Amino acid sequence: xxxxxxxxxxxxxxxxxxxxxxxxxxxxxxxxxxxxxxxxxxxxxxxxxxxxxxxxxxxxxxxxxxxxxxxxxxxxxxxxxxxxxxxxxxxxxxxxxxxxxxxxxxxxxxxxxxxxx
Amino acid sequence: xxxxxxxxxxxxxxxxxxxxxxxxxxxxxxxxxxxxxxxxxxxxxxxxxxxxxxxxxxxxxxxxxxxxxxxxxxxxxxxxxxxxxxxxxxxxxxxxxxxxxxxxxxxxxxxxxxxxxxxxxxxxxxxxxxxxxxxxxxxxxxxxxxxxxxxxxxxxxxxxxxxxxxxxxxxxxxxxxxxxxxxxxxxxxxxxxxxxxxxxxxxxxxxxxxxxxxxxxxxxxxxxxxxxxxxxxxxxxxxxxxxxxxxxxxxxxxxxxxxxxxxxxxxxxxxx
Numbered sequence: 001x002x003x004x005x006x007x008x009x010x011x012x013x014x015x016x017x018x019x020x021x022x023x024x025x026x027x028x029x030x031x032x033x034x035x036x037x038x039x040x041x042x043x044x045x046x047x048x049x050x051x052x053x054x055x056x057x058x059x060x061x062x063x064x065x066x067x068x069x070x071x072x073x074x075x076x077x078x079x080x081x082x083x084x085x086x087x088x089x090x091x092x093x094x095x096x097x098x099x100x101x102x103x104x105x106x107x108x109x110x111x112x113x114x115x116x117x
Numbered sequence: 118x119x120x121x122x123x124x125x126x127x128x129x130x131x132x133x134x135x136x137x138x139x140x141x142x143x144x145x146x147x148x149x150x151x152x153x154x155x156x157x158x159x160x161x162x163x164x165x166x167x168x169x170x171x172x173x174x175x176x177x178x179x180x181x182x183x184x185x186x187x188x189x190x191x192x193x194x195x196x197x198x199x200x201x202x203x204x205x206x207x208x209x210x211x212x213x214x215x216x217x218x219x220x221x222x223x224x225x226x227x228x229x230x231x232x233x234x235x236x237x238x239x240x241x242x243x244x245x246x247x248x249x250x251x252x253x254x255x256x257x258x259x260x261x262x263x264x265x266x267x268x269x270x271x272x273x274x275x276x277x278x279x280x281x282x283x284x285x286x287x288x289x290x291x292x293x294x295x296x297x298x299x300x301x302x303x304x305x306x307x308x309x310x311x312x313x314x315x316x317x318x319x320x321x322x323x324x325x326x327x328x329x330x331x332x333x334x335x336x337x338x339x340x341x342x343x344x345x346x347x348x349x350x351x352x353x354x355x356x357x358x359x360x361x362x363x364x365x366x367x368x369x370x371x372x373x374x375x376x377x378x379x380x381x382x383x384x385x386x387x388x389x
Binding site for chain 2: 054085086094103107111
């Protein structure tokens with residue numbers, strides 16, 4: 001009986017390792033992706049069409065990665081988060097670009113208006 | 118036959134293996150990797166290389182990782198993920214470079230606008246100064262003209278122009294001729310100043326007659342100046358009789374000096 005229990009525990013351990021696949025939970029990449037998406041939202045990525053598109057993709061990929069992690073598929077989750085982080089960081093950069101270009105246009109318009117007076 | 122069959126089988130196996138290798142060797146890269154390579158090729162030749170070289174380098178490293186993944190595992194989901202992220206990193210470098218350029222343009226335009234504003238202010242000040250100088254010159258010229266054609270004094274009550282009269286209310290012929298020039302000068306200079314025309318007599322005769330005469334002198338000069346273009350509401354007349362002599366009334370010369378009209382141009386509210 002004792003032998004049977006030991007065998008059962010060994011089998012359970014073996015299945016557990018197989019389920020994890022030896023791949024660590026991608027906690028750091030999840031945190032980095034979520035932080036990048038939050039930064040993009042805060043600088044107004046939702047207001048710039050291209051930035052908004054990549055922010056939406058990042059949010060969907062983060063949700064997909066969470067689902068994969070719940071299923072124990074940490075490796076796929078990690079790679080999906082590579083996409084999510086890249087999308088979120090691009091959304092941030094595009095939002096900043098849109099802001100800077102709008103400010104530059106405003107300054108140019110003011111200069112032209114002053115020149116016409 | 119058996120040997121032949123074995124050979125034939127061996128050949129078939131080799132051919133199949135060769136075909137398989139060939140098939141593996143020509144596996145097309147995934148769309149994500151192709152796009153990432155195209156994006157990187159564009160970005161590495163553009164503004165990002167100048168303004169964000171470190172980020173372009175990071176994109177190259179990410180692209181190399183994706184390529185290695187493809188070489189090792191083929192078009193696996195991981196290869197696609199790495200390639201996708203590499204392409205986005207290149208785009209990110211491009212967006213960050215464009216942000217720097219836009220910020221530089223903004224700064225340049227703001228500096229230009231500042232310079233333009235300062236230049237405009239300088240121009241306004243110069244124009245104002247020129248106008249003021251012209252006005253001062255005009256006033257000086259008018260005062261000089263008045264001094265040339267009549268006795269002009271600067272008193273605390275304003276500029277006083279004295280014209281001499283006959284025993285009647287009429288001005289002396291010479292003074293009358295000068296009054297045209299006085300009128301023109303007053304129209305041109307101090308256009309907002311109030312003007313008071315004061316009539317004076319010598320002490321001969323009755324005081325009440327002198328009072329009437331002095332007022333008649335002042336009134337005739339006032340009316341004449343109004344006819345020359347000075348606004349009626351700017352100019353008034355008053356008779357002071359013999360109450361303010363400027364010379365003795367005991368001599369003919371002194372009395373002649375006292376028979377006069379004084380045009381007092383009061384300082385304007387603006388001080389000009």
